[in-house]
Amino acid sequence: MKNILIIGGTSGIGGEIVNMMAKDYQLFVTGREKKGVPDASNIYYQNYDIKNDFPTDMLPEELHGVVYCPGTINLKPLNRYTEQDFADDYYINVIGAFKVIKACLPQLRKAKQSSVVFFSTVASNTGMPFHASIAAAKAGLQGLSISMAAEFATAGIRVNCIAPSLTDTPLASALLATPEKQAASAERHPLKKIGSKEELASLAVYLLSKNAAFITGQIIGVDGGIGSLKI
Helix, strand or coil: CCEEEEECCCCHHHHHHHHHHCCCCEEEEEECCCCCCCCCCCEEEEECCCCCCCCHHHCCCCCCEEEECCCCCCCCCHHHCCHHHHHHHHHHHHHHHHHHHHHHHHHHHHCCCEEEEEECCHHHCCCCCCCHHHHHHHHHHHHHHHHHHHHHHHHCEEEEEEEECCEECHHHHHHHCCHHHHHHHHHCCCCCCCEEHHHHHHHHHHHHCHHHCCCCCCEEEECCCCCCCCC
């Protein structure tokens, strides 16, 4: 049974990835609380704050995949951002990802064929008002992703980044708090809908699988067309 580490696997997209992979993989899940993690013999949970060193003692000898799910949504006009806002978003989205992958490199290398999946945002490639901090941070994560993909390709480690638009998760709950907000958000997308955690999780599971063995170094938009279409 292959071993997959899911950082932030207790809710939202991460939680859905856990649910989708629970039957066929051995999962190592971290989060800030265990609530929502299935109670199963093949699922190992440990609390983890990304500001701390990663607890490598929870890992098996080989890791066939890592998914880094933590993110932020901190939207406001540029003149209301502080330097700390930018620093906090960058730490969670980029430094946190770097720390986890660096800590797991020995296990990823030992697996011979392994996969890393990050989550970015459509706003890093398509200018959107009030997204300066998160767009900048996720652009950094995209740069980290493709650099790692190049560095580790010969080691059999694939690295890809999913760039969604607004998705119905707890993180985005304030933006989708009413039917009116949901309808307005859907209307901005060419496909006239917002994303679901199931849609994003399905792609992550695919990228972790052997069926995606020829895919690395990609920033994959899952955005209802808003990142590339004007209709």
